[in-house]
Amino acid sequence: MLTNLYVKDFAIVDNLDIDIDSGMTTITGETGAGKSISIDALGLCLGARAEAGMVRNGADKTEVCATFNVKDNQTAINWLIEQDMYEADQQDYIIRRVISSEGRSRAYINGAPVPAQLLKSFSSHLVNIHGQHAHQLLLKPDYQLDLLDQYASHKHLISQVTMAYQGWHKLTQELKQLEQEKSNRDARLQLLEYQVSELDEFNLQAGEFEQIEEEYKRLSNASTLVSDSQFCYNLLCENDEQNVSSLLQILVNKLNELIRYDANLANVSQILNEASIQIDEAGYELRDYLESIELNPERLNEIDDRMSLAMTLSRKHQVSASELHLEHQRLAEELKIIKQSDEKNEHLQHEVEQAKNLYWDAAKKLSESRAKSAKDISKKISKSIQTLNMAQGKFEVQINASNKMSKHGCDEIEFLICANPGQPLQALNKVASGGELSRISLAIQVLTASKIATPTLIFDEVDVGISGGTAAIVGQMLRKIGESTQVMCVTHLPQVAACGHNQMQVVKQNTKTSTQTTMVKLNQEQRIQELARLLGGDVITSNTIENARELLVC
The missing domain is CATH 3.40.50.300 (P-loop containing nucleotide triphosphate hydrolases)
Known part of the structure; x- marks a missing residue:
């Protein structure tokens, strides 16, 4: 406190x-x-x-x-x-x-x-503060609903409704966004399906273009490779008259003879001897290469066609031929995402429906709690205002169900009053006078205050x-x-x-x-003086003092 x-x-x-x-x-x-x-x-x-x-x-x-x-x-x-x-x-x-x-x-x-x-x-x-203008707020539907909820003390139910509403609203906005993008998505889907199908059919693998480009150069220059490789092979070791291998062997033999006279030539002889071995190895490699080379015009035409198509597709997609495989993957992934969006749309529709059902279940429990409290508070406020000089007064909280979803639930609250016998219950703002409104407001505030912790x-x-x-x-x-x-x-x-x-x-x-x-x-005596002033104004008499004393005793 x-x-x-x-x-x-x-x-x-x-x-x-x-x-x-x-x-x-x-x-x-x-x-x-x-x-x-x-x-x-x-x-x-x-x-x-x-x-x-x-x-x-x-x-x-x-x-x-x-x-x-x-x-x-x-x-x-x-x-x-x-x-x-x-x-x-x-x-x-x-x-x-x-x-x-x-x-x-x-x-x-x-x-x-x-x-x-x-x-x-x-x-x-x-602290809970009840202001002097509460009776003016009493005419507002939102304030009436808040008063009923305060009296009902069902914050947990309001929280459940609010959370359910927010969940439903978020999903609804996502679904709305997806549906707004659907027309653009459909057009893009048709294009992607065509492009991906075309690239699927071509089926260029990672690094394949570089490989066929290398093979194309080899096949298109096969004749030159054969003739020039044969020339090199002959010059290296196959020419009967003179070749590099035999000349090098002559040099090695000659130096080996000279080493007998000067050992300083041993290192040169060693180097040339190793070179001779390398020359022989190169000769074997050239021979095997010549045996592997073949002229294959059919394969050359096949590769030429595939390279031409790769170049055509790369220009169409505005990428280099070597990047075409990556572009294929990117477009396939985009197509997958768009198709998933359609699946997500269906899934979201299901989630929205589930969220709506969850909301209405929570809203129903809140409405039931409000209805129970409305009945109770109506009786108590009616009894209270009858003691506040409205002997025949009757008060009722009317709850009207609504199909409109909100974070506060689906109830529309209206406070009704009948101040005089024989009259029907009517809305506060239509029949209550200022004094009556003040008394009703006070009765409600006192009643709800007892429910606030x-x-x-x-x-x-x-x-x-x-x-x-x-x-x-x-x-x-x-x-x-x-x-x-x-x-x-x-x-x-x-x-x-x-x-x-x-x-x-x-x-x-x-x-x-x-x-x-x-x-x-x-203190006690000062209170009597102050009450006397409130009773009699500026002029305080023995009568007002006595009246004040009686009031204080009561």
Whole structure:
């Protein structure tokens, strides 16, 4: 719960440091004194949007600190554990927000800097604020649905519906994208099928073009290869009159004779002897080569045709003939992907249908939960507004099923009211007066507040538009909630203020150069004086004092 609120240089607040007790605390003050400023400051501390205009005139910055005891707040503890900010031996956590006069904002939890969005996340487990304009929101269908869901406490069902809707929507968008591309894909498919079929038939293998190109050169020059190789072979070792092999052997023999006279020639003789052996080896190789060479015009024509077709296809696909095999693979892969896209289209259609069924199953469970809670809340609000000076009032939450899918489910909610006997139930915006709307709104807020797990509830002038005996009932309703939950209530009604376990007064002080607002705790006697002021205005008489005393006793 909230245990302390510190505010410095916020709007017209110079300095405020006040401890907050458990139970129901009412906040009162003269009109225009700034009773809601403390609530606004707390809202800023809990992550509301910061503006430079919030900084008190003449100050450099605004600072707001709120201290919360989380000892019995397991959801807040779980959040702190998830953020790695929980300390087992610590119960009090301080939220601090600083706004500079330029509008820059900084936020902290126990001194650790955090984004403002994180404050909002944390504060949702600490405080729930009901504003004075809630009765205006009550006419909006989205707000009505939100109120019903708060009362039903079925976040898990809403989460399931939201996730199912998002899954269905994502698949639907993918399918839509595929279908939009289908016409282009079909045209490309026809071209690819022709191209790949043509290349499949040609079936050029990796490295094949280089091989047939080499073979073509050999076959087309076979005559020259035979004649010139034969000439080289003859000159090397086959010519009867003179050949390289025999001449080299003569040289070796001659040098071997000379070695007897000079051993220095041994190395030369050795080199020439090795050369002679290499010459003989070369001769054997040339002989085998000559025996392998054949003139094959048929094979030459065959290779010529294949090379010509390869060149034709390479020009068609604008690649070199040596890259044609890779182009064939690329086109075949693209064709495969396009065919898979058609298969994916069919598969996606099936997935979309499954996702839709999953959504409707989740939406049905949510609708059933809403219907059950709608019946319950209708009875309780009808009973509540009857105690708020609408003796014959009847309230009903009507749920209309819709075929339209949304992340909130498929239900359309409408709040109906019958304020007078003999009249049919009609939509709030058609029949409810301002005062009736305020009472209905208050009844709903009090009822839903009892279902919300946050340990601190704040009601900011939610009793606008009611008075007299109705106000006393409202005060008793809020006090009952305060018996189990910390309640802070900004009010202008003495009947409500008197029901608080504690009371604070907001006072505005004006000087020639400045305006200041302060808030102080009231003791028993001070509460009687403040209630008397609320009852009688500026003139406080013994009668108003006595009436105030009676109110406080009640």
